[in-house]
Amino acid sequence: MVNRDGDVIPALAPDAIRIIPFGGVEEIGRNMTAIEFGSALGGDIIVVDIGFQFKDENTPGIDYILPNTKYLEERQDKVKAVIITHGHLDHIGGIPYIMPRIGNPTIYTRLLTSALIQKRQEEFPHVPKLDIHIVEKNSTVTIGSTKVKFFAVTHTIPDSMGVIIETPYGSIVHTAT
Secondary structure (H helix, E strand, O other): OOOOOOOOOOOOOOOOEEEEEEEOOOOOOOOEEEEEEOHHHOOOEEEEOOOOEEOOOOOOOOOEEOOOOHHHHOOHHHEEEEEOOOOOHHHHOOHHHHHHHHOOOEEEEOHHHHHHHHHHHOOOOOOOOOOEEEOOOOOEEEEOOEEEEEEEOOOOOOOOEEEEEEEOOEEEEEOOO
């Protein structure tokens, strides 16, 4: 990814939805996606997963790679929630680094994933305490003006879940694997 000065992201139309993958697309790691709603749809941002990418032979001296969250940092007042789909580090590893930058919004996740996140947070006593809400498969929550449903998925770690975000234009389904 090349960062060029002068790059401009177009304004989001009031009735539009923007889906922004910050990582995890065609790569293993840095799993993070934001769903942003235009002002006519509530103007909220919901983030799915906050992972990091592991080092490899092409990144000597690097321990891990975080997603570039500048876009969210500039809009942290709009970030209403983070949904964590499962407890693998490529989905939760960035939480202690990124949550304070994006306003420390409420986290929605399953019980096992919550325990893994809280255990990892013990290594970062200087960051703000997390507000974690436990959800179950087949449950629904309302975040801002948006309904979000959860469903179980089969993965290599227990308590993994997918997410259905209901919009006026149809549902956004994130399978999280």
